[in-house]
Amino acid sequence: MFSCKSEKNKKTDETKASTEKKYQAKAPPTQPFGKEAFGESDKTTLRWLGMGGFFINSHGTTLMIDPLLGDFDMPVMIDFPIKAENVPNLDAILVTHSDNDHYSIPTNRKLKKVTNEFHSTIYVDSLMKNEGFNSIGHTIGESFTIGDIKVKVLPVDHSWQNAYPGTSDRIFKDEDSCGFWIETSDGTIWATGDSRLMPEQLKMQEPDAILFDWSDSEWHFTLEGAVKLANTYPNSKLLLNHWGSVDAPDFPPFNADPEVLKKLVVNPERIVLLAPGEPFILEKLKK
Structure with missing residues (x-):
């Protein structure tokens, strides 16, 4: 498991010294939610948890993707919409990779007792088993189900540790990280995970919503890559994450501005700037 604070210290080439605090886009005010969001439902509701995390309730099947609900090692600008100890139940937690803004050990330890199963890559599964989580590791391309939800593990390019000697005592492989393709009765969701743009990411079925x-x-993705991917799927709802949460105006992974993206993508009205905890109802695209 790797700390984003450590990643920041390693990436001196991405850091610019400044005596004045730079502008940083901030997420809208948090909309807290409680146990009512976890009950039976006749629809699929998504809520951004802040950072890279999401909560999904699809007709009563509940899962979280990359939940981080406190105890981060860098200062944050948001209030998390729910405390881990207030989560009543989860059918599953999906984790895209081992960086601690996505695989939060403190959060997952608190969620362990209310979570039926954890899913990730083979490598992250090994870390989870060390924690005693009821975890299952998957290869890229593998599919599994959570209730009536079907999930497929997708490839990403995010083995950044290899570019910074001393970060890790192991060589990372791209298959140590992943994205997820999630099929519900109300539509499809593509959780991209963290990734540099890959050719295969531009050849997929158009999803109804992209995390x-x-x-x-x-x-x-970088700005250029993000625009290219967004315009490849010109109708998909874009639920932005990885922005507006961490107080790090000099650190590119956390300080992208949605207003920049709005000026460059096709159909910018489909960009969804959720407040942490704000509900979004999934609907299939009109063909």
């Missing part, structure tokens, strides 16, 4: 990695960093 969009919005980060102008060399180990993410």
Whole structure:
């Protein structure tokens, strides 16, 4: 498991010294939610948790993707919409990779007792098993189900540790990280995870909603890559994440501005700037 604070210290080439605090886009005010959001439902509701995390309730099947609900090692600008100890139940937690803004050990330890199962890559599964989580590791391309939800594990390019000697005592592989393709009765959701742009990411079925990695960093889509991906799927709703949460105006992975993206993508009205905790109802695209 790797700390984004450590990543920041390693990436001196991405850091610019300044005596004045730079502007940084901030997420809208948090909309807290409680146990009522976890009950039976006749629809699929998504809520951004802040950072890279999401909560999904699809007709009563509940899951979280990359939940981080406190205890981060860098200062944050948001209030998290729910405390981990207030989560009543989860059918599953999906984790895209081992960086601690996505695989939060403190959060997952608190969620362990109310979570039926954890899913991730083979590598992250090994870390989870060390924690005693009821975890299952998957290869890229593998599919599994959570209730009536079907999930497929997708490839990403995010082995940033190899570019910074001393970060890790192991060589990372791209298959140590992943994205997820999630099929519900109300539509499809693509959780991109953190990734540099890959050719195969431009050849997919158009999803109804993309949990969009919005980060102008060399180990993410970058601005150019984000625009290219967004315009490849011109009708998909773009639920931006990885922005507006961490107080790090000099650190590109966390300080992208949605207003920049709005000026460059086709159909900018489909960009959804959720407040942490704000509900979004998933609907299929009109063909």
